[in-house]
Amino acid sequence: MSSWWRSVEPAPKDPILGVTEAFLADPSPDKVNVGVGAYRDDNGKPVVLECVREAERRIAGNLKMEYLPMGGSVNMVQETLKLAYGENSEFIKDKRIAAVQSLSGTGACRLFADFQKRFRPDSQIYIPVPTWANHHNIWRDAQVPQRSYHYYLPETRGLDFAALMDDVKNAPDGSFFLLHACAHNPTGVDPTEVQWREISYQFKVKGHFAFFDMAYQGFASGDPERDAKSIRIFLNDGHFIGISQSYAKNMGLYGQRVGCLSVLCEDEKQAVAVKSQLQQLARRMYSNPPLHGALIVSTILGDPDLKKLWLKEVKVMADRIIGMRTALRESLEKRGSTLSWRHITDQIGMFCYSGLTPEQVDRLTNEYHIYMTRNGRISMAGVTTGNVGYLANAIHEVTKSA
């Protein structure tokens, strides 16, 4: 009997998971995990939102477990579109949006990548440098060739706006661009409103397609409406965009895998056609999306009181992170660091791209039991009033000779 899989090698380890594994294995009582991209409260504990608990109570025990339609829960999708496009969006009213429930943001991106491959087989995707590592995997597995565009400028720890605009101008007309709607992962660097307007304008000139990955709506400013500004600018300018939305972080539904993919179309007829194609792609991947998370989301968003509670809880999470940014920066400045730590408070969302070198990161881990990815990305969600002083001290120590 021949062995079928002798040539199968172990896949390369996920670098982020490796950080968590190492952290868990560390016996030090001082250890700090600022690698994980999942929210923690001020005690470093994961959080189940109260609105989610209430939704779970309401749906427990009385639901059938039948298949959702291929496009997922219609209620959930409708409520989700309102978050991205606006409560009173004309596009929703005119039924111009092709939208399906997806397996969180990952699933939405993958469906779009497959759709792009099928209907624009000669296209490529322009991806910012840097971006969430899995973006590369997704478009690669969908067999869409990738190009990169400038985004982060290490010297300023800010946006490389000039180079970004050059890349937009130099890309062939009608290119596909992946944009992070807010709270860029991993850098936390977002364009300003003025910059978004310029990007949108140039996209219009070039006829580019904008695909927004919005994984952190609510986490950037604490206000979901405000966090959708980039999308609203593009919509106002008449672009036909695509959006991936995720409830992993802003509703804490990580493991339930709830999200939405939408594509704005010219008219209702086209939206119907596009949706049917998205559903077909889904049918060959998993047939129909999972039920439980969708029920939680539609229960929360469909009840004005629960929705209000959710918005409050999102603000609490965002505010805690913003508070920790301030605290970390102040701690470093108080310790007399001569370096600029402005970027800690300038950057937005869950992550801070600290500017620490891999060697400095290694020292943080080896000497101080502080765990982060080697690109220097700090998950601010892992910072607490209890550990921020320790963290600031350690960072100061490893950078003061720099």
Place this chain on the structure above:
Amino acid sequence: MSIVRRFEHVSPAPKDPITGVTEAFLADPSPNKINLGVGAYRDDEGRPVVLQCVRDAEAKIAGSEFLESVSAAVNSKMVEESCKLIYGKDSDAVMEGRFAGIQALSGTGACRLFAEFQRRFYPNSHMYFPAPTWSNHHNIWRDAQVSARNFCYYDPQSKDLNFEGLINDIKNAPEGSFFLLHPCAHNPTGVDPTEEEWREISYYLKVKNHFPFFDVAYQGFASGVMDKDARAIHIFLQDGHLVACAQSFAKNMGLYGHRVGCLSFICDDSKQAVAIKSQLQQIARAMYGSPPVHGVLLVSTILGDQAIKALWTEEIKIMADRIQGMRATLRESLEKLGSPLNWEHITSQVGMFCYSGLKAEQIDRLVREFHVYMTSDGRISMAGVTTGNVNYLANAIHEVTNSGYEESQILGESGF
């Protein structure tokens, strides 16, 4: 350059042959309508069922603090328990830990993961599907860019297995081909090989060094006994095959909407198992990240708790028995109505489906005149038949098939 409409050339996708039936059914206002399309279990009132074992599991996990993902320990446990179900808890491979598996998005997801894996490691291979098979199989492998071949399976004349054709196709396929097999309760025909036939199939697959891939979607629904329904897989394992299985908990646990399943491989050793698992996780990560936790927790709770698992075993038998009862009743009703046709296949076929042999025009009449819905290949989901509607159904079938003895003679020749 003005804003270019990127996707204006996209035309509507054809309706899915199976879900399209449910859509049409839902839109039908008739009070007599019957949905025999999708393979989802219904009780004798025609209602969907949430198993008590599932309710018990839900109560057990309520309020648990599981957020980002299920812990690695729970993951491994669920895969292990799932593998025990199909490979047998006493099988060497299981006892020696020579299996690799990950949770998947039900059977569809498990098949798609395997198809993607197959393309990566055997890029020039084909997948041989039984003729006929679940319609989505072809779609899945096509989207994974693995081309399809067919092997003989169903004989419309006898409404039984075309065993000789099947064995010939196995012999004639190039050495080292991939074969997709339904270990029990074949979808859509309900025709399963006998144990003796399975032994021969296993033998010839071994001779030709073919790879057996099992799609296990209805374990428990064939005989009512989980172990018995896995007999084909056990035979293959005893013969030394290294198989892979897609497993679904949609039907036998009633977890349809939760999308829980498992893809597993029997491996040479645990080192290979680690490598295979990591590759599967990588494929999944670029598709949807990780599987939804709720379903995983339910399955691992049910399989991991002796009392709940025992209850589940009982509930499966109840579902399978009800379907078998409806088969007998439907056949009797048709015979009582004086149908001159042979309806033996209704009771000899196994599992959720009956491949009725009805022709397109007859199915059309069933929909238009009687509001009875089934897929266009004449597949009837017996789970949709109840004591309340079986007579109506028998009557309708009799009406559309009894339009003259001459016609039935012609139909008889062409296989009805």
